C-alpha cells in the first residue's frame with residue numbers, strides 16, 4: 001500500500017454519512033461506492049488527488065465515525081490509519097475533516113478529538129446545498145478564526161461545488177501546517193493526562209502523544225494500550241489513579257471528554273450559524289408515514305413484495321430477448337461448424353449453452369441492484385433496520401444486521417464486509433454466519449429456470465411467482481433459528497445496543513444508483529466471461545470425452561431400422577453417459593438419490609461448488625449434449641421437461657417431478673456453494689474455522705431439508 | 718424524573734442523568750446527548766421497540782431496554798427551541 005516516500009498522505013475523516021466518499025470521488029476522479037446510510041465505507045481506499053498547483057498527494061477515504069473512542073472494526077480502521085498503525089502505512093501528513101454543514105456541533109466533536117493529533121487540518125463543511133435550503137448561513141471566516149485559523153471550505157461535494165477550494169485549502173494547510181485549535185482541559189484532567197502519558201512512556205519506553213494519553217485515560221477500548229504495548233498489569237494502577245483524580249475534580253472520567261469538548265464547542269460556534277428562513281425538510285413528514293404503526297409495516301411489506309415482483313416481471317422481457325439472441329447465434333453458428341463435430345459441440349453446447357444460460361439472468365441482476373441502490377440512497381434502508389430490529393433482537397442480532405442481510409439478497413460478499421459496522425465481535429460473527437443463507441442473486445438462475453420450466457407451465461404464473469418468493473424466504477427461515485442457536489448457545493452474545501442515526505431522506509441520485517448497478521452488472525458479465533466460461537469448458541470437455549467411435553457404431557448396429565437422425569441422438573446420449581463426467585456423476589449419484597437427483601443433476605451440483613450459478617450452465621451442457629444433434633431447436637427447458645428416469649424403480653417417470661424440482665431449489669437455497677463467500681468469511685472472521693463451520697452447516701442443512709422435501713412431496717403426489 | 722423509555726411519543730424531556738460506564742451511553746454522549754440536553758421521543762417502532770429520539774438536530778434509534786437507564790426530567794420547562802428537524 002505504501003507509496004514513494006516523497007508523496008504526502010492525506011486522510012479523509014468525518015462522521016458517517018457526511019459525504020466523505022463523495023468528496024473523495026470528486027477530488028480523485030475515482031468512483032467509490034456512496035450511499036445514504038451510516039456505514040457505507042468500511043475499509044480504507046486510496047487515490048491520487050491533484051492540489052491544483054501541480055502538487056499531488058495520496059488521499060485516503062476512510063469509514064465514518066462519531067468518536068475516536070472506537071467500538072466497531074470499521075471505526076478501528078480510522079484510529080489505526082490516523083496513528084499509522086496499519087502495516088506498511090505511514091501516519092497521514094494532513095487531515096481533511098468532512099463535516100455535515102447542517103449539524104456542526106455534533107460533527108465538530110470528532111474534529112476536536114482529531115485536533116489533538118496536531119496534524120494540519122482542512123475543515124470541509126459539506127452538504128452546503130442542504131444547509132442553504134434549510135436557511136442556515138454559516139460564517140466560515142469566523143469559524144476559521146475560532147478554530148485556530150485552519151482553512152474552512154463550504155462544499156456541495158455531490159454537485160462538485162467548492163472542490164477547487166478544497167484543493168487550495170489543502171495546499172494551504174500543508175504549507176502553513178495550521179493545526180485545529182485544541183480543547184483546553186480543566187487543570188485536574190490535564191494533570192491526569194500528563195500522569196498517564198508519563199507512566200505509559202516510562203513503562204513502554206515509547207513516546208506517548210497527548211492524543212494517546214486521552215485515549216488511554218478516557219476509553220474502555222484498549223487498542224491504544226495494545227499498540228503501545230502497555231500491558232494490563234502495568235497500566236491498571238496508574239490508569240486507576242488518574243481516573244480517580246478526574247473523578248475527584250467532579251467529572252466522571254468516562255464522560256469528561258464529551259462534556260469538556262461540547263462545552264467549548266458551543267462557545268466556539270456561538271454566532272457562527274445564523275438561521276434564516278428556510279424550508280423545513282420533508283423527512284419528519286415522510287417518517288410519519290413510513291414509520292407509522294400500521295402503515296409502516298404494510299408499506300415495508302409492499303416495498304419488499306414490489307422488489308421481488310419487479311425483479312421477476314420486469315426482467316422477463318429482456319430475458320426472453322437474450323434467450324432469443326443466444327438461440328439465434330446457435331442456429332447460425334452450429335450448421336457452419338458441421339464439418340468439425342467436436343468444435344461444433346464445444347461452441348453450441350459448451351459455450352453458448354453454458355454461458356448463454358448464465359447471461360440470461362443479467363436483467364434480473366440489474367433490477368436487483370437498482371432496487372437496493374434506491375432503497376439505500378433514499379435513506380429508507382436505515383428505516384428498514386429500525387422497523388426490523390425487534391424481529392432480529394430476539395435471536396441476538398440487531399437492526400444493523402438487517403442491512404447486510406438484505407443486501408445479502410444481492411450478493412453475500414459485499415454484505416459480509418458491511419457487517420463491520422456491528423460493534424460487538426460476536427454479534428458480528430453471528431451476522432456474518434447467517435448472511436450466506438440469504439438468497440443471493442447467484443441462486444436466482446436455478447430458481448428462475450426451474451420455475452419457468454416446471455412450476456409456470458404446470459400451475460400457472462401465480463404459483464410461479466409464489467414459489468419464487470417462497471424460495472427467497474427459505475434461507476431466511478433457516479437463518480433466524482441458526483442465528484438464535486449461534487448467539488444464545490454457542491457464542492453467548494450479550495444483548496446488543498442499537499444506536500443508529502436515521503439519515504434525512506433524499507431523492508436517490510441516479511448517477512450513484514446507476515453507477516452501482518452498472519458496476520455489479522459488469523462484474524456479473526466478466527464472471528460469465530472468465531470463471532463461468534472456464535468451468536463451462538471443463539464441464540463440456542468432461543462430458544465430451546472419451547469419444548470412442550465404437551460407441552456410435554454399436555448403437556447403429558443395434559438400431560438398424562431407425563433414421564440416421566435418431567441414431568445420432570441416441571449416440572450422443574450414450575457418449576455423455578460414458579464420458580468422464582457421466583461416470584463420475586453416476587458414481588456419486590447414490591448420495592443424492594434420496595433427494596431425487598439423477599446423475600446429470602449430481603454433476604451439476606458437483607460442478608457448481610465454486611459458484612452456484614454454474615448449475616444452470618452445467619445443466620445446459622449435460623442436457624443439451626444429449627439432444628444436441630439439431631442444435632437450433634431444443635432449448636434447455638424442453639430438454640429437461642422431456643427427461644425421464646431411464647432405469648431403476650422410477651424408470652419412465654419424469655426426472656423433474658414436482659418433488660425433485662422443489663428439492664433441487666431448496667438444496668440451492670441452503671447450500672454453501674460459493675468459493676468467494678467462503679474465502680471472504682474466512683477473512684472477515686479471522687480464520688478458516690468459521691468458514692469451514694459455515695460450509696459444513698449449510699451443506700448438511702441443504703441435504704437434509706432437500707431430502708425431506710423430496711421424500712414428503714413424492715409421497716403426496 | 719422518568720426513564721426515557723416511559724416518555725410518550727412526541728413528548729420532550731431534559732436529560733437528567735445517564736450511566737457513563739455503559740457503552741451505549743458513551744455512544745450517545747459522543748453524539749451530543751449530555752445531561753441538561755433537551756430531547757424528544759419521536760416515536761416507537763411499529764413493534765414497540767426500538768425508539769427514535771431526537772436531539773442536537775439528529776434522529777437516532779435506541780432500544781427500549783437501553784432507554785430505561787436514561788433519566789429525563791419532563792417537568793422542567795424546555796427552554797431550548799425545538800431541535801431542528803432536517
Ligand SMILES: Nc1nc2c(ncn2[C@@H]2O[C@H](COP(=O)(O)OP(=O)(O)OP(=O)(O)O)[C@@H](O)[C@H]2O)c(=O)[nH]1
Pocket residue numbers: 014015016017018019020021022023033034035036037038039040041042062063064065126127128129130155156157158159377509512
Ligand atoms: N445534498 C447533498 N448530498 C450529498 C452531498 N455529498 C454527499 N451527499 C449524499 O450523502 C450521502 C452520503 O454520502 P457518502 O459519500 O456515502 O458519505 P460517507 O461520508 O462516505 O459515508 P460513510 O462511508 O457511511 O461514512 C449520499 O447519499 C450522497 O449522495 C452534498 O454535497 N449534497
Ligand SMILES: [Mg+2]
Pocket residue numbers: 020021022033034040041062063064
Ligand atoms: Mg464513505
